[in-house]
Amino acid sequence: MKTKIITYIYAFSFIFIWNAFVYKIILNFLLNLKFIPADICYIIINLIPLIVLFEVIAKIVFISTISSKLKFVPAQLESLSQIDNKTFNYYTNALESLGFTRISDLELSESSLTVARIFSHPKHFCFAEVMQTPGRSSVFCAIGSALEKEWSVSFRDNSFVHAIVYAFLRRPKGIIVVKQGVTPEELLRSHLKFRQKIMRDLNLQLT
Template identity: 85%
Template sequence: MKKTITQIFAFSFWFIYNAFVGKLILHYLLNLEFIPASICYIFIIVLPFVLFFEIFVKILLLSTISSKLKFLPAHLESLSQIDIKTFNYYTNALESLGFTRISDLELSESSLTVARIFSHPKHFCFAEVMQTPGRSSVFCAIGSALEKEWSVSFRDNSFIHAIVYAFLRRPKGIIVVKQGVTPEELLRSHLKFRQKIMRDLNLQLLPDISIEAYFDQSQRSRIGQRKALWRKSVIIGLLEMGLFNFKSEVQKSEWLGDYARLAAKKG
């Protein structure tokens, strides 16, 4: 339904621009006289494409990211294409590190994602074991919430996706990928970096590790992603997606947001 409405708006935009708006703008530019006519005609040709991408394509992208997350209880053993053996490996490894399993969840959006959620009563962080059945392997993420809307997430598999980097990255949402490390190494790296950013930016840890806090943090992250997308130029984002492939493996494995800049100022 949303796509149909967007298509109607897009068609109406092209019709109105070609029939009226484009001609009025061209007439105005030509009357300025100091702008060469060739530049005016090029501007009139390019302008609708820029507006199309910056308005309608952005609306389409936003329509794929729901403003409110909906988590449902899940029974992983009963779901098809779930790598339950790997889920159990992570469960045993995380519990041996002091994590407590708190819930199995299902998130249904453009594709189904399932997650097993853990919390750590000593280190005040969450762990997620996640899989998109049939589309991705199982991976583990350890995350902490800090004050002033900062968050730190360390993951053990998969690079940051180009579309996430280009359109959904948040200035205060740090993501670091440690490819192929054990859960113990992942937790150690997470805690070490978390302590560093807390010290460098004078931040405090948010100690609430209830399932309600997890839902709230996830929702805040989603709101931040939508804000980032709304403010982002689609054309610049598409260029960044293309250039992302030329980044090194290290660059593809971390997004530090505003951290480095702010830490340098405080130093």
Template identity: 90%
Template sequence: MILFFEVIVKILFISNISSKLKFVPTQLEALSQIDTKTFNYYTNVLESLGFTRISDLELSESSLSVVRLFCHPKHLCFAEVMQTPGRSLVFCAIGSALEQEWSVSFRDNSFSHAIVYAFLRRPKGIIVIKQGVTPEELLRSHLKFRQKIMRDLNLQLLPDISIEAYFDKSQKIRTDQRKALWRKSLIIGLIETWLFNFKSEAQKSQWLGDYTRLAARKG
């Protein structure tokens, strides 16, 4: 019965996570309930830091999300400014892709979600939330940590910052999340979801995956 329960619930979970991501070019100014003032703030600051604006995109799933995508020709990383229309939260994420399917994402104002932590986290997908920092500090922290993980794990940066590389990486993350959900024990995941509420804010603000363990082994 437990096995039957796990399989059925997993199928229901996975059916709500589309296997293929579909990004559609859009114009944010033409959409309703978009915080254009905050988007323009991030755009001005990111461009002053050397980022180049690539495109405005819609990602339609259970709810619509919009993203303004940037790349940095010197630092070879992406920046995303994201919002779900109708919700006040607009946040910036700076991400880099490394060898061996590692990724590093620093975010300035994103909610930590217990279900995402328990069921969709990836061992090579590092996420650090630095609540309320400026884009300058976010970029500086990202580059400093990126250099550290590259040194500690002997990894190289993937230099492709085209929109095609962004799409490919996003799709790979989605595929990995679906695989992780299928392999995950539902009972263990529910326990982790409950225990997440007892974590400190510092613990909720970062997921380092296998990095700490592998760095200690190499050290």
């Protein structure tokens, strides 16, 4: 109930502020550019609030559907139905050959939303996840690191999952990069290179 009230308050506040102030400012700016046809300007100005409202409200609705009782529990992936064990084993062998240590297999309790195999790297201080939604063929790998000041970096090899994460779960300090179709070795190399740059540029350390 609280989530719904917050959603309505946000929606009405946004619409009021948009119609009262922002609409005219952005419309005049677009019209003054001259090289954009007026019809296109009006289309853009009407699409912007729809996009903003959809993303934020959809996030709130999506999060509100997740039970607070959900938690990850240990699992035996080999015994679960509809799991692509062949692909899981491929990722497992590839990650272990890169120095990752397998920690555990997990599934989301009270749901068939996802299953995951978790790894850690004792040298590079990062984690890897191999995940699948039971019943779907898509198995993907993600390599991530946690940094100071709530920053995080995650490299993934599946664009479809990335689209969902970007739309619903992205955070200002949570960087997600997709390297579709690459090997786990290339994924790790790209992750470490990018992580080093972020740490240097933002003066951050690993946590």
